[in-house]
Amino acid sequence: MELSIFIQLVVLGLVRGSMYALMGVGLSLIFGIMEIVNFAHGELFMIGCYLMYFVAAMLGLPFPLGILASGIGLLIVGVILEKGLISTLRKKAGREWLMDSFVLTIGLMVIFQNLALIIFGGVQRGIPNLVFGRIVLGDVVFIYDHMVILGFALLTVGLLWYFIKYTSMGKAIRATSQHSEAAQTLGIDINQMYAIAFGIGAALAGIAGALLITLFPANPNAGMGPVLKSFVVVILGGLGNIKGATAAGILVGLLEAFALFFLAGGWQNVIVFSIVIAVLIFKPAGLFARAGERA
Amino acid sequence: MTLEVNNVTSGYVKEVSILQDVSVVAKDGALTAIIGPNGAGKSTLLKTIYGYLRPTRGDVLHHGQSIKGLKPDQMLGQGIAHLIQGHSVFPAMTVEENLELGGWIIKHDRTALNGALDEVYQNYPLLKHRRKIMAGALSGGEQRTLEIARLTMTQPRTILIDEPSVGLMPKLVDTVYEEIVKLRDLGYTILIVDQKVHKAVDVADYIYVLRLGQNSHHGPKNEFVDTIEDIIREWI
Structure with a gap:
């Protein structure tokens, strides 16, 4: 293989991978702390698409404001969903929680999709590009939009990483995920931590939706493809493992880029899902799991 | 009088009271033990004091x-x-992160937090040694030491201890009890519940016996030394 093609595929893979990582990290964070499998994660992505379209296309504001609006908007949506529905149900359900959370998030998925259909119709609302143009270095093409996606995605994952690892709030969130009862006795308001964690997970999905508006136009079903991939990422990375989800997201992106180039379309899914099945059989804790570690 | 439980009735569901009219006092700077057979309501009492259950x-x-x-x-x-x-x-999380979280309620006062950390390291030099190690990699006994040290980060006045010897091998039970006595000697008021009656009675200053959710006997330890075996035999 020529070096230039290799570099080109790596760049494309990183772009895809960075967005899978964003989605997967959000899903993984929510699962790691609250043990909710959030089937509505794709719809949070979809709301992010619409917010981006509203801010950048309809209001005509600079696109970074659209990304910011999607992040903040979904943070608020996430906190409201958690405080209003999820925590209410969790307190009632007790041990039955896992099953109830399935039903709840699947219900949310259906409601959000249909609300979007009623409000916005089935029309695709996209933005052709955020930053027009490309730069060619040697034989490798760098599309500016791709660089924007990659840059903002890495920035977001980096900020999240810093927040979780070094701030006292981030530490309290990790503590809650590792031992909620002990966290509570130390004075940590665990219900607040759940709401913040869900809000952050939602914000990551929203930012992913905003970033990908040029590739996935806003429409009621926009989240269905990305959510499937984010489940893949979470399984490969290990449920609740943020580092693992980041790495797995990039890995899936790279695999897909190479598979798309060398094989017929559609094979990328066969390869990725074969790996998922293999991981589930041989290494069910995830590719990047270390014993006893989470987050 | 540090901690007073006055005529408390409490339980998990409204209709069933596990504790009935229970009164317990944990005196300042003393180690008070609550003992009793299975189902006497010892853990329920701690849960009620700590707000998991609300007394009716x-x-x-x-x-x-x-x-x-x-x-x-x-x-x-x-x-x-x-x-x-x-x-x-x-x-x-590392040992140090665990301790910092012990100071969660004073997190905005960085000086106080660092002071508390220094003091814990002084009292538990082992933890200072291991401060960068993941807590999950500590031995079972070291983990208990960390748990106990973490409680002292905010210098509370009273410490409730629930079944400290559960799941520990006999040798570690002694170590844990040494740590608990050390806490008492540092001036903390302690209220402890444990199935290992002899161990608890051994270190206690004052003893309450619960039975079927009610007060049965109580008194300073020396009053119990002779009768404790009889009381335990009654349970069986």
């Missing part, structure tokens, strides 16, 4: 102030810490 009758006072109705995460702010049953370290 009676009151709980800490230094004269009612703490009834406060939530578990508000208790440390009132100066009451709780060592829960089983392992409670955050395994994927």
